[in-house]
Amino acid sequence: MKRTIIITGGAGFIGSHVVRLFVNKYPEYKIINLDKLTYAGNLANLKDVEGKPNYKFVKLDICDFEGVYKLMQDEHVDGVIHLAAESHVDRSIKDPFTFAQTNVMGTLSLLQAAKLYWEALPEKWEGKRFYHISTDEVYGALELTHPQGIEPPFSTKASSGKHHLAYGDKFFTEDLKYLPHSPYSAAKAASDHFVRAFHDTYGLPTVVTNCSNNYGPYQFPEKLIPLFINNIRHKKPLPVYGKGENVRDWLYVEDHARAIDLIFHEGKVAETYNIGGFNEWKNIDLIKVLINTVDCLLGRAEGEDLSLITYVTDRAGHDMRYAIDSTKLQKELGWEPSLQFEEGIEKTVRWYLDNQEWMDNVTSGDYQKYYEEMYQRR
Ligand code: NAD
Numbered sequence: 001m002k003r004t005i006i007i008t009g010g011a012g013f014i015g016s017h018v019v020r021l022f023v024n025k026y027p028e029y030k031i032i033n034l035d036k037l038t039y040a041g042n043l044a045n046l047k048d049v050e051g052k053p054n055y056k057f058v059k060l061d062i063c064d065f066e067g068v069y070k071l072m073q074d075e076h077v078d079g080v081i082h083l084a085a086e087s088h089v090d091r092s093i094k095d096p097f098t099f100a101q102t103n104v105m106g107t108l109s110l111l112q113a114a115k116l117y118w119e120a121l122p123e124k125w126e127g128k129r130f131y132h133i134s135t136d137e138v139y140g141a142l143e144l145t146h147p148q149g150i151e152p153p154f155s156t157k158a159s160s161g162k163h164h165l166a167y168g169d170k171f172f173t174e175d176l177k178y179l180p181h182s183p184y185s186a187a188k189a190a191s192d193h194f195v196r197a198f199h200d201t202y203g204l205p206t207v208v209t210n211c212s213n214n215y216g217p218y219q220f221p222e223k224l225i226p227l228f229i230n231n232i233r234h235k236k237p238l239p240v241y242g243k244g245e246n247v248r249d250w251l252y253v254e255d256h257a258r259a260i261d262l263i264f265h266e267g268k269v270a271e272t273y274n275i276g277g278f279n280e281w282k283n284i285d286l287i288k289v290l291i292n293t294v295d296c297l298l299g300r301a302e303g304e305d306l307s308l309i310t311y312v313t314d315r316a317g318h319d320m321r322y323a324i325d326s327t328k329l330q331k332e333l334g335w336e337p338s339l340q341f342e343e344g345i346e347k348t349v350r351w352y353l354d355n356q357e358w359m360d361n362v363t364s365g366d367y368q369k370y371y372e373e374m375y376q377r378r
């Protein structure tokens with residue numbers, strides 16, 4: 001079946017993996033990467049798909065309602081996979097307005113454009129889908145708990161029936177009340193509410209997913225994992241917020257992209273699915289794994305770079321623990337993460353070490369010239 005899908009934020013970290021997957025897996029689809037190219041957008045993330053006949057890049061702000069509406073009409077768009085967002089918590093603390101503008105108003109502009117375009121068609125919502133990508137951070141923060149006095153992490157059994165290590169006895173499930181704490185998660189939560197409202201009010205065929213922290217190639221080095229890999233390589237200090245006790249639940253980015261593919265095609269309209277791999281890590285333990293992996297791959301002595309760990313002032317309102325329960329997705333749609341964490345981390349560290357030019361271009365700002373060089377001259 002032919003389809004035309006807009007993927008917003010396709011030049012960013014997760015978006016570039018989703019674009020790559022869809023362009024390669026569905027040659028019969030037309031994939032339009034709609035991205036404003038903020039500091040987080042890097043078209044070099046997509047060099048390998050740039051020349052494919054079913055791929056098109058459009059530089060556009062999701063807040064530009066007229067532009068988005070026209071694009072939907074001109075291209076006869078029947079699907080939207082919406083990833084474009086401001087995504088970094090630390091930036092949201094310094095500049096909450098930009099987060100409200102992009103994440104809330106931008107999502108509203110896309111919803112309204114899709115609604116107006118689709119509802120005017122003879123077949124209306126038939127064959128259409130608006131898929132909004134959200135985060136587990138909208139659920140707020142979980143506690144580190146010690147059931148029966150046992151020190152975390154302890155082995156626990158999720159409702160999926162599988163055992164895994166956890167730092168508490170509560171998990172984020174789809175029915176949980178939203179309790180965002182940071183301006184980033186508050187803005188994402190507001191956008192999720194608008195998506196639901198467009199389904200409930202107008203019948204827009206929506207689906208929402210809330211995923212845990214992603215890691216893998218092409219992540220902007222302001223986020224923990226790529227920042228620390230690069231700092232270890234260059235023997236720069238590793239700024240650990242607070243005591244490094246906070247817990248995050250990590251998923252390899254290609255597993256997230258596979259889940260998005262599955263849910264876009266088979267997820268039920270108006271449903272929410274949590275995406276995560278039951279893979280909780282205390283920051284300080286994860287940082288030690290990163291140090292050991294980088295040192296080992298660079299032939300340095302074991303533990304040589306542990307001294308780079310530098311405890312710094314904690315992030316304001318720092319959420320203690322995120323832990324996603326993705327049982328619904330696993331049971332209803334049969335999704336499972338494909339990579340064990342150890343394997344995923346080694347693959348990721350190797351990628352950043354092997355792609356120093358990508359990292360240098362990002363840290364120097366040169367990546368922002370890529371669009372002009374590749375697209376403006378055409
Ligand atoms: P990112 O910051 O790497 O990329 C965001 C992309 O959106 C960039 O290409 C940027 O240019 C684009 N963009 C920003 N504002 C725009 C605008 N106004 N118009 C058009 N494009 C714009 O983000 P990411 O980490 O890839 O996250 C993608 C999505 O997934 C976000 O919605 C985020 O909330 C969600 N998410 C991320 C994680 C994670 O761990 N990174 C986890 C769960 C959910």
Ligand code: TYD
Nearest residue numbers: 089213222223224225239240241246248283
């Ligand atoms: P981050 O990658 O920013 O993702 P998020 O805030 O969305 O979870 O941070 C992951 C964890 O690492 C989080 O608990 C904050 C912590 N952190 C540091 O300790 N130092 C750093 O320099 C950064 C960027 C994050």
